[in-house]
Amino acid sequence: MEKTSSSAFQVQNGDSAPAAETPVWNMVVVSALAAGIQFGWALQLSLLTPYVQLLGIPHKYSSLIWLCGPISGMIVQPLVGYYSDNCTSRFGRRRPFIVGGSFLVILAVILIGFAADIGHATGDPLGKESKTRAIVIFIVGFWILDVANNMLQGPCRALLSDLSGGDAGKTRMANTLFSFFMAVGNIGGYSAGAQPSLYKSFPFSLTNACDVYCANLKSCFIISAILLFVTTIVAVTCANEIPYTKKAVEGGGERVPFFGELLGAFRNLPRPMLILLLVTALNWIAWFPFLLYDTDWMAREVFGGEVNDNGLYDKGVRAGALGLMLQSVVLGFMSIAVELLARQLGDVKMLWGGVNFILAIGLASTVAVTKAASHSRRFDVQGHALPPNSSVKAGALAIFCILGIPLAVTFSIPFALACIYSSEGDAGSEQAGLSLGVLNLAIVLPQMFVSFLSGPWDALFGGGNLPAFIVGALSAAASGILSITLLPKPQSDAKLVIP
Template sequence: MLVQPIVGYHSDRCTSRFGRRRPFIAAGAAFVAIAVFLIGFAADIGHLSGDSLAKKAKPRAIAVFVVGFWILDVANNMLQGPCRAFLADLSGMSQKKTRTSNAFYSFFMAVGNVLGFSAGSYTHLYKLFPFSRTKACDVYCANLKSCFFISIALLLTLTIVALSYVRDKPWSPEGSPGEGDDEEDEIAEAKQAVPVPVPFFGEIFAAFKNLQRPMWILLLVTCLNWVAWFPFLLFDTDWMGREVYGGDSSADSDQLKMYDRGVRAGALGLMLNSVVLGVTSLGVEALARGVGGVKRLWGIVNFVLAICLAMTILITKLAQSNRRYTTVNGGTHLLPPPAGVKAGALALFAVMGIPQAITYSIPFALASIFSNTSGAGQGLSLGVLNLSIVIPQMVVSVASGPWDALFGGGNLPAFVVGAVAAAVSGILAFTMLPSPPPDSPSIKRAATAAFH
């Protein structure tokens, strides 16, 4: 919860000769690589540390995995905040560039998802790295490890290329250097600059205190939007396995197999979702123009999200009313849902890629635009926005189980709450969220990394 605000705060004031954002992006990428390595080799490290191959429980491997996952979570936040702030820096005061850059950010997130799903579905990937299969790591583990090798290579290569090519001006507390200054002069000024130390928590409290009304409304709409999203993001494949396919992860082998089939079908749905997410991301700017502005677009897709979440009830009821069984050798076995039900569920996954593309781009672009006139800095402002995402995630993660249990279990009660939250978020986006003012003709179109 605090990683992005802390990293954003320090990246706003970083006086490194390499720039403000690049050191944090490089460090984040390095820690992601370390974390992925630990996760991939958790079984091997656990075995070397004393885990027995004959026992099902492998506590040392679990410990390594947990540490790696924790590092990965921290590292991802180290990357995301400075990356989005860097996009805002490079966009300058141009709102169109800010929106477009965040839309491309969303697009490449979708590309990463598609590549990940594609690599994970190929069962012989480990043959590219024969050493990945060991006594402690079977074929499935080796495939996952091979995916991680490829992801590490891609991440480090792209990070090095991007950070070597894109210019990141060092920060000077005296103000941004002029357009005609040489890079060497800017670095010299940054070295001579001695920023006044401000306690982080004092700065973040001041950031909240000085937030203007548009930013407060943006935080509220974003918070409700993610209250709507997280039930589905956390439990979508479980919904497919449990409600749609009628399986049970803790039941007998027949229901367990059906649950696994449903989860795999949910993974296919996520693949379709990512494809639609990527395509929609490329058209965000055109969609915004077509509906009369970004706030209207966000409001519309929030209602689309509400309808999609409500449709999970209809699909679940259809699946339950068409539950089929077969008798083999005197035993009754559960069959998959009819093709129409499966198609409806997969279509739902795909359609939700449309509001997801807007959610991954427009709020961050608006945060950058609204904070252009504040003194908090892009990094800290985007970190504050991240709080309106993380807090709903924590609430949904903790409260969904007890809330669902009140209504007999399943995932639908949390989805209904999400549908209501999405509808309220859409109403607020239409009625209270101000439209950003149009770009001034005097704003320079050249990209800049000036401090906001």
């Protein structure tokens, strides 16, 4: 795309035409959609693994429910990105997908939040017995939620790219805004999850079938639905999209179907991209166990609670949500600092390798905190475990905060390297989209691997979360070593643009 003085482009008849300058506030309100999306993601990560166990799914099987995220990320996100590029709706290319994704998210959170009530109304027993119908409703809602979230994120980022119109400064600002609002959404979601009495704001949420923990979860998702609805309406109203009319490729031929392009990209991957895929895959094998079980670890290993106990497990989950909120604060500040640090070091692979060692140390430290919690465990006169002392809680929360540093790099550097390696290859920068699609597979396939195996690993070693965390620590160390030793330094002197 040629540079012009304009910062936005109207796409019509397959061509890019200069449009009026996009106001900064316009990009702010579109970026704010990330807060609505991420608020729901934060609730999903912090509350849903404990919730499925409250419904009656054993800990060793709970990870299988999370397979939807990797599967939908592998299929839905690339497809939605491809078809939104070629969408000829009169409402624009991105807005129909954003509205459709938001509608599905709202439907999903209603199913998840009211699963226990719907299950009881259709025959589930009250009490601590397994609730089969509620589990089915929850799983359906959970899978819809993951599909819808993947349907939302790609078009939202693409819309910001459209509004930037190829202007490098606008693009950097748009991505900074998007990352900032992701952190805002995380903080809001984790804060809501950490509130023990949020259900009092929605008195109808507490029912015979839905206890206090369930009512709090339901209230969180009601807030999530309202926030996403408002941010979506504002974003699609402010976005000035021009309908796109497809035009045949030069020479009269049709474009190769999406999967043909993806397979072609695999066949022609340059060596730097292959190494990048390996390092990224190891990095996500490290991350996903913690993302999956962080609040459950806090509730079980640190607080000593059990599902359906006298409330200690719930207190641990809320403490884990607080840790995730603090992690998001670190993530927000670190996201702004990533590009500056990369420029200071002069080599992004050294930065990525270094923070992978921080990730490895953080994951390994969960063992020390767990042992300290176990050795200092106190009990009341009835023999019930009491919450851990302040030093143990501080140590656990410190791990959450420290991991915010490598998380910021994980969310930026791999995607930037994929774009740089693509622009330096024979295909040129026009293949950057496909390179990012291929990179996404190096993220979702490890997540599927972890989802399948982490439950059996943990069951084999007594039902805790530490085995998966140790595997993650080893994988993070391997990723750091390969990043420093094998990843080639980008040849170009182009500025690093954080996606």
